[in-house]
Amino acid sequence: MSTTHEAGWAHAPGALRGPAWLSPPADPNALVPSLWSRTAHKRDGDLVVGGVAVADLVAEHNTPAYVLDEDDFRARARAFRDGFAGYDVYYAAKAFLCTAVAGWVAEEGLHLDVCSDGELTVALRAGVDPARLGYHGNNKTHPELRRAVAEGVGRIVVDSLVEIERLAQITAELDVVQPVMVRVTAGVEAHTHEYIATAHEDQKFGLSITSGDAMDAVRRVLAAPGLRLQGLHSHIGSQIFDASGFEVAARRVLALHARIADELGVTLPEMDLGGGFGIAYTTQDDPSEPADLAAEMTRIVDHECRALGIERPHLSIEPGRAIVGPSTCTVYTVGTVKPVALDGGAVRTYVSVDGGMSDNVRTALYDADYSCTLAGRASDAPPVLARVVGKHCEAGDVVVRDEFLPGDVRPGDLLAVPATGAYCRSMASNYNHALRPPVVAVRDGRARVIVRRETVDDLLATDVGAAG
Structure with a gap:
């Protein structure tokens, strides 16, 4: 049950109209491949x-659970490695990291x-x-x-x-x-949510080119005997689909x-263009393939280098979301189904699941x-426009x-x-003292837990008890 782009759905009297891009699926039991x-x-x-089968996995591991497709993760890692041949490709660990994933990254030839x-x-x-690791952060102690x-x-x-000192x-x-x-x-306004745009001036990351802070930092690094300046780094934000942002940033950097x-008479050997490559969360999103991104970004850099009369530095990028994002789905069990009457006679169906903002805060935080999809059975019931909500207060x-979910969606689905x-x-x-779900990797018909579900003992391990 996934969104489609079909426009012009004829709404029944009293029906609730969703976003303009959302319409009932032609086949309510099919998947939209780009989302999975x-x-x-x-x-x-x-x-x-x-x-x-997800139903079999749930029988063993319960819900909620993150299900990570190992073959998909590895294939996307290789696609960036091969598509950006000649670049250093750093997997951005902040997107998701555990020891198994770090091992896959290394085995597929990426940096971290x-x-x-x-x-x-x-x-x-x-x-x-360690030589293949990069270390980021705006306040490293x-x-x-x-x-x-x-x-x-x-x-x-x-x-x-301060960090240079x-x-x-x-x-x-x-x-x-x-x-x-x-x-x-670089003073670039990326076309993304305010909280994940990182190259405009009024935010916490980086040193401004415009103000002169960046040049000051370069001078200080070059003056420090124990530091070797490899190059400049720029990251314009996350969930970026428009290459124009990279073009402006590349020009300024x-x-x-x-x-x-x-x-200063110093030719820096490297430049990092950052990451933030977008993925498809709904059918509104149309991400580019890594090879196409590489061709466009290389074209941009080569054009700017020719205009400046300089050699192209060795380039690196930092995809994270674009590798691990599509590789994983979260499986929930429906707990309640509540039709709610709205003004004008419309009805919205609230479907409550056994997780929520404790395992996916992005909807609340970023308006994501x-x-x-209904994951454990087929349904021929007419679709209803639903809102899937969590169990938190x-x-x-x-x-x-x-x-759109089947009109017969019910507890236990x-x-x-x-x-x-x-x-x-x-x-x-652990909001509301929820236990964080496991991450279960699947491959070739086998499932293995790579991050176990938290237990009550985990939850209480740092609770030292009442004083006295």
Whole structure:
């Protein structure tokens, strides 16, 4: 049960009109392939992923649960590796990371980008070569930086003048040279939600090219004996579909790159274009293939380099969502179904599931849109416009804002929401003391837990009890 682009649906009297792009599916039991992992399909109404029937998986692992298609994840990783041949491709761990995923990333030939001591710990536990790690973050502490340098992290992306001072002190103490990149803000307004746009001036990341802070940072890095400046880093935001944002950013960052060569006599060997490549959450979204993205971004960089009369630096990118996002779906059990009468005689059907904003906060936080499907049976019932909501004590606890579901949806049904691999488990919480769901990897008809479900003992482990 997934959204379609069919326009002009004839609404019955009193029916509730959804978004203009949303209309009833032609086949209520079919999947829209662009929204799901590549092995996902329906078999007699049952959702099958990685050769495993979701109903069978639920019988063993219960709900809610994240179901990660390992073959799909690996295929998308390879598509970026091969599509961006000649680039360094860093998987952005913040999208989702566990030791199994870190291992897959390394096995598929990608680098790994971390942005906390915890992510660094997971990467090292998985056996990832520290030299293939990048370290991000706008407020890295002295102990975090010291550990990263001591472990031999391949590059640290510096985000402030204070951080440069900290690194200079640490490298002097350890008598090492640390490769770094300077993160710059290019003043680009990405066409995305305010909270995930990261290249405009009024936000916390990077050093402004316009104000001169970026050039000041470059001078300070070059003056520090223990730091080796590898290049400039720019990231314009997340869930980006419009290449024009990358074009403006590349122009401004490469202009600074050329200025550094002219004024300081230093040719920087690298440049990072960031990530943020969009995926399909609903049929509104039309993401590009990695090879097409690579061709367009390389064309942009080559054009700007020719205009500036400089050689193209070695390029890197940082996809995260675009690899893990489509590889995962979240499976829920329906608990209640509540038709709610609205003004004008319309009715909205509220379908409550056994998860919500504790396992997917993006709908509440970013106004994100999702789709869903009935996962455990086929239905010929006429569709009704439904809102899938969670079980938490918040009116904003919405999982899928608008979706057509069978009119006979009932308690005990399984619902699956596609494209939940990025940021859902990473941002999951214990709100209302909920237990965070497991991540179950599926491949070739077999399922294995790679992140187990939390238990009550986990929940109480940090609760030290009443004082006295």
